[in-house]
Amino acid sequence: MTSSKTIVLRSSDGATFEVDEAVALHSLMIKHRIETGGADSTTIDVPEVTGNTLSKVIEYCKKHVEAPNSDDLKSFDTDFVKVDQAVLCHLAKASYYMNIKGLLDLSSKTIADMFKGKTVEQIRETFHIKNDFTPEEEEELRKENSWNLFV
């Protein structure tokens, strides 16, 4: 039984998106907010997510709620994560905060695939992570790791 009720989602940068309630409920965080919310539960703030990312998240939820059994769901998902790593990271973070398991799994697995076969330096570079080990600490760790580095 789908209601024609709509919900407004507001991103961290003030962008608003009107979505069907059924679509919004795909996020368990939003579902919880609605169920425990008071009188004004038609506008929900999502401060952890920017407008750009929220728009994409909604696109994901729409597809999965409106056509969950469609044959092209798999290819939709595959294409959905063909984005640059920054967008991918934002999607992962958003799906975590908004508690959308399918999207969390999809984006996490995609990130994991990006790690495969890479060296430490390559991973740091791809995701712009700062190395906060001192050279001595790093050398010590590599030595300690050696029993399972070249397993």
Add this chain to the structure above:
Amino acid sequence: MTSSFPEEVLEHVLSFLTSQTDRNAVSLVCKTWYETDRWCRNRIFVGNCYAVNPRILIRRFPDVKSIELKGKPHFADFNLVPEGWGGYVYPWVVELARAYPSLEEIRLKRMVVTDESLEMVAKSFNNFKVLVLSSCEGFSTDGLAAIAANCRNLRVLDLRECEVEDLSGHWLSHFPDSFTSLESLNMACLVSEVSFSALERLVARSPNLKTLKLNRTVPLEKLSTLLKRAPQLVDFGTGAYSAEFRPDVYSSLAGVFSACKNLKSLSGFWDVTPAYLPVINNVCSQLTSLNLSYATTQSPDLTKIVSQCCNLQRLVVLDYIEDTGLNTVSLSCKDLRELVVFPSDPFIGDVDVQLTEHGLVAVSEGCSKLHSILYFCRQMSNSALIQISKNCPNLTCFRLCIIEPRAPDYQTLEPLDTGFGSIVQNCQHLTRLSMSGLLTDRVFEYIGTYAKNLDMLSIAFAGDSDLGLHYVLSGCDRLRKLEIRDCPFGDKALLANASKLERMRSLWMSSCLVSFGACKLLGRKMPGLNVEVIDERENVNSIPEYAPVEKVYIYRTVSGQRFDAPDFVRIMGKDKDAVYNLS
């Protein structure tokens, strides 16, 4: 540029990253990643049980659910590692029991496992699910009884080629009637007869049973009874497959096999009565794996079977299949990925079995997906090897065992250098290579130059000088395991490539020309290595420093020298009291 990496999801991301190599890379990225990885890494693989100790492992990884340990070096399979060398699992089990009460899986290879260890496993881990013992020894069926009696949630009990003191088959009856979680049981290496009714009841109350490998004592006539209880089986190993031919037994067996719609893998077939082989005709096209290495029957019988296995990916068979049988394989088994041909009589010089290099060449020609070969034969030629290398550029594993040591190309009487050279040149994905036949230093030059992805190399009765060893150690960037026997390799190459040894898991050299002095020097120079001289000669203390040792086993370790070594093992160049600990 600052990172936008969502730290909150790192743990979830890591749950999709299972390769230990990848997890190791991730753990070195930065401090928070190191911490996240160590708290959620719950599958551990230790390729050499002496490379690390339980204390170091437990300190780093607080929550382990699955552990795999390997003990003796591979050449132990050829009886080159003396009894009592080491590889004891007990000290590990004691620490694991204390640190990881929710441990679920233990996999051990070439380790000494005692009944005491098995009893401790049985009593210490409430949710224990998987026990896999490959090529292990030191335990009896009493230990198995303890596992059966206590591990309420056991799913897998897999004994692969273990040496078990088989006191009786009674251990199987220790599985309680309430025990229903069994998914995989492999008892093929046991010799005692188990109670058939206990076995039948166990199978009947195990709805998730997918793998069942019987031992030789389960007779052919009883197979129908068992299979009727488990039509869902995916992997089945028969017991002794011989009986007087009876049409009723035959049709009953054929019927139950046909009902096994999920059956993909077959093995067993000891002492096979050929008349009973066709019962599996109806399942042949389902099979992806077939192990006929105990089926001592002639080529026509074997050929008839394999000709129907159009989806076969893995075939293990005796040389009785002969070239004609392998030709049929090449025409019928187009999906073949792995071929293993064992010798029926390895200790006899000349046999009346027509298995030559032609069989292997035929399979390499017909089976484009072939990537792994283990082949025992009595003759080989460079031209055959070159052909194979051209037919199978995607080979990952090539192990050729020409039975006679130093056998040359039987057509030209030349060494097989160019043949193996062609293999390493054309097969760029080769990770494992085992060579035989007449080989000079030349082949090692090829290997050092071309085999850049080689991970494991086995050499016997080959080479002319130290140069051979030097080529390999200096050229094979990814080499982790090197095992050598009866080659004229000595001190010079070893010492010149000492630092390479720290980037490998291990090096084994027996009946070579490495001296006591060099071993001592290496042990002193390289604190990160254990240099074990294994020498059983009585007068070993009076042998001069320049004389060669019987065997030396060198491996990387963060655990320092070990204190469980027997008299005939000396850890060279280390202060007896020094322990190379990392704080």
